[in-house]
Amino acid sequence: MKLIIKTVTKPGSTRANKTGAWRSFMPVFDHKLCSKCGICAIYCPEGVVHKLENGFYEPDYEYCKGCGICANECPKKAIIMVLEGK
Amino acid sequence: MRNRMVVVEGSFAVAHAVKVSRPHVISAYPITPQTHIVEDLAQFAADGEMNCEYMNVESEFSAISALIGASAAGARTYSSTTSQGLALMHEALFNASGMRLPIIMTVVNRALSAPINIWNDQQDSISQRDTGWIQLYAEDVQESADTIPQLYKIAEDPDILLPAMTCMDGFILSHVYEPVILLEQSLTDEFLPRYSPEIVLDPKNPMSFGAFADPSTYTEFRYKQEKAMAVALNRIEEVANEFNDVYGRYYGGLIDGYLLDDAEIVIMAMGSVIGTIKDAIDELRSEGESIGLLKVRSFRPFPADAIKKAIKNAKVVITLDKNISIGKNEGALCTEVKACLYNTDFRVPVIGFMIGFGGRDIPISMIRNLVTKAKLVEKGIFVESEIVDLREDLA
Amino acid sequence: MSLLKPGHRGCAGCCDALAAKFVLDAIGEDCIVVSPTGCLEVFTTPYPESSWGVPWIHSLFENAAAVASGIEVALKALGKKNNTRIVAIGGDGATLDIGLQAISGAFERGHDLLYICVDNEAYMNTGVQRSGATPLYASTTTSPAGKISSGNPQHKKNMPAIIAAHGSPYVATASVAYAPDMMKKVKKAAQTKGPTYVHVHAPCCTGWRFEGSKTIEVGRLAVETAMWPLYEMENGVITNVKKLRNKKPVEEYLRAQGRFKHLFTAESGVEEIKKIQAIADWNVKNFGLE
Numbered sequence: 025m026k027l028i029i030k031t032v033t034k035p036g037s038t039r040a041n042k043t044g045a046w047r048s049f050m051p052v053f054d055h056k057l058c059s060k061c062g063i064c065a066i067y068c069p070e071g072v073v074h075k076l077e078n079g080f081y082e083p084d085y086e087y088c089k090g091c092g093i094c095a096n097e098c099p100k101k102a103i104i105m106v107l108e109g110k
Numbered sequence: 111m112r113n114r115m116v117v118v119e120g121s122f123a124v125a126h127a128v129k130v131s132r133p134h135v136i137s138a139y140p141i142t143p144q145t146h147i148v149e150d151l152a153q154f155a156a157d158g159e160m161n162c163e164y165m166n167v168e169s170e171f172s173a174i175s176a177l178i179g180a181s182a183a184g185a186r187t188y189s190s191t192t193s194q195g196l197a198l199m200h201e202a203l204f205n206a207s208g209m210r211l212p213i214i215m216t217v218v219n220r221a222l223s224a225p226i227n228i229w230n231d232q233q234d235s236i237s238q239r240d241t242g243w244i245q246l247y248a249e250d251v252q253e254s255a256d257t258i259p260q261l262y263k264i265a266e267d268p269d270i271l272l273p274a275m276t277c278m279d280g281f282i283l284s285h286v287y288e289p290v291i292l293l294e295q296s297l298t299d300e301f302l303p304r305y306s307p308e309i310v311l312d313p314k315n316p317m318s319f320g321a322f323a324d325p326s327t328y329t330e331f332r333y334k335q336e337k338a339m340a341v342a343l344n345r346i347e348e349v350a351n352e353f354n355d356v357y358g359r360y361y362g363g364l365i366d367g368y369l370l371d372d373a374e375i376v377i378m379a380m381g382s383v384i385g386t387i388k389d390a391i392d393e394l395r396s397e398g399e400s401i402g403l404l405k406v407r408s409f410r411p412f413p414a415d416a417i418k419k420a421i422k423n424a425k426v427v428i429t430l431d432k433n434i435s436i437g438k439n440e441g442a443l444c445t446e447v448k449a450c451l452y453n454t455d456f457r458v459p460v461i462g463f464m465i466g467f468g469g470r471d472i473p474i475s476m477i478r479n480l481v482t483k484a485k486l487v488e489k490g491i492f493v494e495s496e497i498v499d500l501r502e503d504l505a
Numbered sequence: 506m507s508l509l510k511p512g513h514r515g516c517a518g519c520c521d522a523l524a525a526k527f528v529l530d531a532i533g534e535d536c537i538v539v540s541p542t543g544c545l546e547v548f549t550t551p552y553p554e555s556s557w558g559v560p561w562i563h564s565l566f567e568n569a570a571a572v573a574s575g576i577e578v579a580l581k582a583l584g585k586k587n588n589t590r591i592v593a594i595g596g597d598g599a600t601l602d603i604g605l606q607a608i609s610g611a612f613e614r615g616h617d618l619l620y621i622c623v624d625n626e627a628y629m630n631t632g633v634q635r636s637g638a639t640p641l642y643a644s645t646t647t648s649p650a651g652k653i654s655s656g657n658p659q660h661k662k663n664m665p666a667i668i669a670a671h672g673s674p675y676v677a678t679a680s681v682a683y684a685p686d687m688m689k690k691v692k693k694a695a696q697t698k699g700p701t702y703v704h705v706h707a708p709c710c711t712g713w714r715f716e717g718s719k720t721i722e723v724g725r726l727a728v729e730t731a732m733w734p735l736y737e738m739e740n741g742v743i744t745n746v747k748k749l750r751n752k753k754p755v756e757e758y759l760r761a762q763g764r765f766k767h768l769f770t771a772e773s774g775v776e777e778i779k780k781i782q783a784i785a786d787w788n789v790k791n792f793g794l795e
Contacts, residue, residue, distance in 0.1 A: 035316040038512030038554040046517060066684050067721050069515060069522040071507035084511070091517035092718025105718070135575065162581040167571065168610030175568035175607065176575030179539065182562050185579035205565055288623035309539045311560040311576060313589055320546075320563035327552045367523035 037101035043070065047090035055080040064094035064103060085093040115289040120251040120278070123145030123290045123329040124216055129160050130263050130298040133214075134185035134305075137165040137176040141195045142228045144177050148190060170195035174202040174213070181211040182319050184310035186262065189213065189320075192280055193220035193234045200238065206273045207242030207335060207398045209320055212265035212305075213273040214258065215243075219381065219432075220280040221468040229469020230280040236409075236433040236442045242335050244342055245410040247380035248383035251288045253361050254278040259293065266305050269341045279382040279432075281469065288374060293357075299355045325362050337412040346408050364413035366405040367420060369395060375481060376378060378429040378443060380406045381394040381473055387430075390477035395480025401481065406443065414450035415440035426459050426482045432466040440464075440495040459487050463496035508534065508558035515547035520707035520716025520724075521545040521596070523681040524623040526744075528594060531688040532619075532695050533781060534559060537576055541569035541599035544630040545623065567603040569593045570611040577616045590695045591618040597638035598628040599662045612671035612700045619701050621696050622664060625709035633712040637662040641784065642777050643764045645712075650767035655777055660784075668702040669741045673698075676738040680706040682724025686735065686747070693737075706733045714763025726758040731785040734792040746772040749794050755782045 054063075064081050065073040072084040073094060083094070095103040116125075121267050128136070136155075138148045142298050155164035155463065167173045170191050177187040196217055206213050217235045221227040235443060244265065249497040257276040265274040278284060309317055323331060347363030368388050370376065382403050394401050404420050404477040406413070421427055431441020437445065438445065444462030461484045466472045476499060486492075508529035515522040521544050529538075538561045540546040546563045549556040557736060558713040565574045580586040596630075600608060600622040608620060614730055627645045628634040635645040639657045644650040648657040669676045675697040679687035687705060694701035708723040712717065726748070727733035732755060735747035759765040768774035789795055 035318070035555060035558045038549065038551075038556040039510055040554060041512035043512055043514075064730030065524065069517075069519045069526070069720075070511045070513075071509060071526050072511050087511040089517035091519075091720075092716070093518055093720055096718040097721050103542070135579050137575065139744065161582075163578045165574065166577050167574075168606060168613070168616070172571035172574075172607050172610050174570035175564060176578065178564050178568075179562065179572035179575030180579035180582075181575075183537070183576045183579035183583070184585075187579075201565055202568065209564070242630075309561060313535045313537065313560055316534075316558060316560040318550050318557050318561045318563075321550045321552035321555065322547050322563075323552040407626055 042086050044086045046101060047088060047108055049090045049092060050063050050085065050088065050108045051083055051084055051090070051092065051095050051103050053080070054102045054104070057100045059100050063097050063099065067093050067097050073104050078082065116237070116350055117287050117289050118292070119146060119286065120254060120286050121429070122150050122259065123251050123255040123292060124278070125150035125154065126334045127258040127293045129154050130293045130295045131259045131302060132186065132187040133162050134211070135163050135165065135177065135180040136188045137167055137173045137180070137411050138189045138191065138245045139167055139170045139173045139195060141170070141192055143217070143220060144190045144192045144195070146284065153455045170198045170203060174199045174206065178202065178206050178209065178212045179213055181213050182209070182311050184307055186305040187213045188215070190216040190218065192218040193222055196234045196238060197222060200241070203230045203238055203241035208331060209269040211261070211273060212271055214261050214265060215273070215275045216254070216258070217277045217282045218273045218284045219277050220277070222386045227468040228280070230282050230465045231432040231469065232277065233433045235275060239410055239442065242272060243410065244272055244339070244408070245277060246274070246346070246408055247277045247406065248283065249361060249382060249384040249405060251283050251286065252290050252359065254283055255290065255293060256353065256359060259298050260353050262305070263302055263349050263352070264345050265314055267345055268308065270338045270345060272335065272338050272342065277381065281337060297356050301353065303315055311503050343411045343413065362405060362407050364408040364416045364451070365405060365420060368403040368405065369403035370404055370420060372400065372423065373424070374400040374425040375428065375484065376402055376424040377428045377430065377481070378404045378406060378407060378447060378475070380443060381432065383430060383432070383466065386474055387477055393474065394478065394481060399481070412446055412450070417447060417450060419455060420459060421458065422456060424458050426461065426484055426487050428480060429460060430480070431462060431464045434464050434467070434497065436474045459492060460494060461487065461493065464495070465499055466498045467497070509549070510556045513556040514551065514661070515544070516711050518710045518720045520625055520681050520720055521721070522621050524621070524705050524707050525549070527595060527684055527687050527706070528592065528621055528691050531558060531594060531691040532590055536587055537562070539569045539573040539576065539591070539593040540592060541564040541595040541604060542630070543596035545594060545596065547630055550670055564601055566608050567593045569599060569604060573618045573620070574611045574614065574616045577618050577792065592695070593618065593620045593637055595620070595622060595625060596629070597622060597624040598636040601662050602637045606722065608668070608670070609671065612673055616700055617698055618700055620700070621691065622702070622704045623707045624704060625707040625712060628728050629709055636721050641781055642768060644767060645764070646711050655771065655773055656764070658769060665702065665704050665738065669738050671700070672741070673700050673702055675701040677702070678704045678706070678733065678735055680724045680728055680733060680735065682721045682783055683728065683735065683744040688777045689782050690737065712764070715761055719761065723758070723761050726753065726761055729753045729790045730755045730758040730795050734788045734794055736792050743792065746792050746794060752789070753795060755785050
């Protein structure tokens with residue numbers, strides 16, 4: 025790895041760090057209840073809740089830290105936090 | 111038009127040198143005795159003589175911080191300060207060097223408070239010698255001005271990329287009127303290429319400057335700074351010669367000598383006192399003394415090899431320091447010269463005199479006294495290091 | 506895909522990460538960001554990684570506004586300014602304590618830049634010590650509640666007013682809990698010429714002591730209890746205020762956070778909560794929230 029003296033290489037290079045390993049609880053999205061409002065995506069501090077082609081939302085579990093904001097804010101209670109078996 | 115001398119204030123000559131070096135951004139905060147430099151630059155800007163942004167700020171800390179941002183954005187930058195202002199910048203000096211930003215600054219050497227004192231000594235810049243800035247000390251006004259484009263060339267070298275300060279003694283050089291040659295724009299354009307850094311703050315190529323380096327990566331950054339200083343050691347000599355080729359003037363690269371080759375007594379010093387020492391040496395030589403001068407121009411990087419070579423015939427070495435490390439009872443030049451000799455088998459007594467604090471004048475007679483004192487070493491009387499020229503009624 | 510990339514080391518539920526995400530996504534790629542030392546800077550740039558999808562620079566703790574000023578001037582000097590926005594994003598400590606001088610100078614000089622203060626009401630990165638933005642009676646590690654102390658005895662410094670007094674053309678308060686409102690204000694501030702300022706309320710789950718999932722909920726309570734009025738000031742005059750239809754008593758906000766727990770257990774708590782309610786009541790009157 026070449027040491028660039030003043031800077032870091034590549035914008036967004038933190039993607040190498042998979043913070044999904046931090047989780048104890050994981051959010052489970054129930055599309056049957058979902059109204060496609062997008063609030064889960066807006067308020068995810070990691071920016072890893074993504075809109076699917078069909079308009080519903082899913083988290084990127086490689087990075088999701090399991091903070092639970094999406095579940096807490098969902099107006100339809102379509103997201104529940106489940107203890108992840110490891 | 112070449113070699114046309116004019117009589118101007120030292121500060122004006124320096125401001126003019128900055129102007130012809132074509133900086134993009136100047137930011138500074140006024141403090142005696144630097145004020146005339148920044149005032150002259152402000153006038154140049156107000157008269158449209160510089161294609162440069164001149165930014166007044168609310169403190170020296172903000173001045174150097176603004177230049178850190180400007181330099182990272184790709185600008186050639188300049189500031190000037192002294193004493194309290196330089197001390198206030200202390201944190202940012204490390205930061206600028208660690209971020210490898212080739213900011214150039216004139217330090218108009220002045221004593222540090224407390225007690226408050228506006229006159230010359232070199233405590234201010236010496237106290238910053240660990241910050242990773244190149245430091246060159248000027249002997250006279252011409253050199254103070256000429257060093258500016260030299261430092262840009264050295265600092266902006268892609269293998270160096272370190273900030274650099276040129277040190278000129280406050281009032282003695284900043285406020286004196288001397289005949290000088292004002293640097294010609296055409297020659298400076300020939301000598302100094304444009305500043306075009308490879309990596310800058312640019313939305314088209316986003317990069318992050320100033321990362322957080324934990325124990326696994328921090329050391330290598332320091333190592334690289336030190337390596338850059340080693341490159342600077344050679345480059346300072348080269349650039350001094352390149353300057354001579356274009357302008358026809360040379361004051362030494364890392365060091366310079368005056369009647370040094372056969373000298374048994376060698377006086378070492380930095381800055382304007384060099385001129386006085388040369389006059390003292392002329393007098394003493396005419397009286398049969400075997401005495402010479404070793405001028406240290408570059409203090410950082412420290413030219414250990416050049417110094418060792420230069421004093422190899424000396425029987426006694428005198429160092430003059432306009433600074434002190436309180437608690438060590440020694441000035442920095444003395445300490446570092448002794449240190450670089452220690453592991454060699456060349457043994458010469460090095461006697462340290464600390465003098466000229468807070469602007470106390472150093473006349474030729476004082477230099478002669480110090481030489482007499484130093485010669486007592488032959489009789490076995492050896493004082494390693496002391497503050498001299500003390501007032502009995504106050505000490 | 507946000508311009509603040511994942512993989513950063515912010516706490517689960519981090520308010521600073523949310524704030525940065527909203528700022529970048531409101532402004533877009535054509536910007537240069539300056540951060541002072543703080544949580545946001547530390548968790549986004551562990552060498553050799555960076556979360557920032559835009560050019561970014563961190564210098565020191567107290568000089569973000571000065572560094573931003575220098576960048577603005579350099580771009581002008583290099584003829585590269587165009588529409589590139591210069592944005593400083595700093596915490597409350599770096600902005601209204603140690604960085605106050607630099608931001609005052611930058612605003613007095615009138616640079617064309619945007620300063621966003623992400624206010625989590627303490628020096629979070631170093632371990633939750635009090636700052637000039639810490640509200641009355643909040644318990645922090647250097648103003649802890651104890652046998653003879655009810656937490657921070659000082660009132661919160663009114664930074665938007667200080668900035669407005671410098672003649673800024675646009676000053677606004679915002680909250681990470683009101684994302685569309687915040688992004689609209691950030692966009693407006695970015696598009697206004699001159700030095701503009703947005704003060705963002707950022708509830709910190711680690712420092713304020715609540716579950717990370719409640720970050721937005723706590724932020725909403727701050728606004729709904731009038732502890733955090735949302736308003737815009739243009740050229741020193743308040744032009745837009747978020748009115749409260751169902752104002753809640755401050756107790757609901759205080760109960761949700763561990764840093765105010767002592768107010769509900771100590772005897773003096775009743776009077777102290779009344780004092781905090783008085784602050785909320787003053788906000789209602791002063792900003793016309795009802």
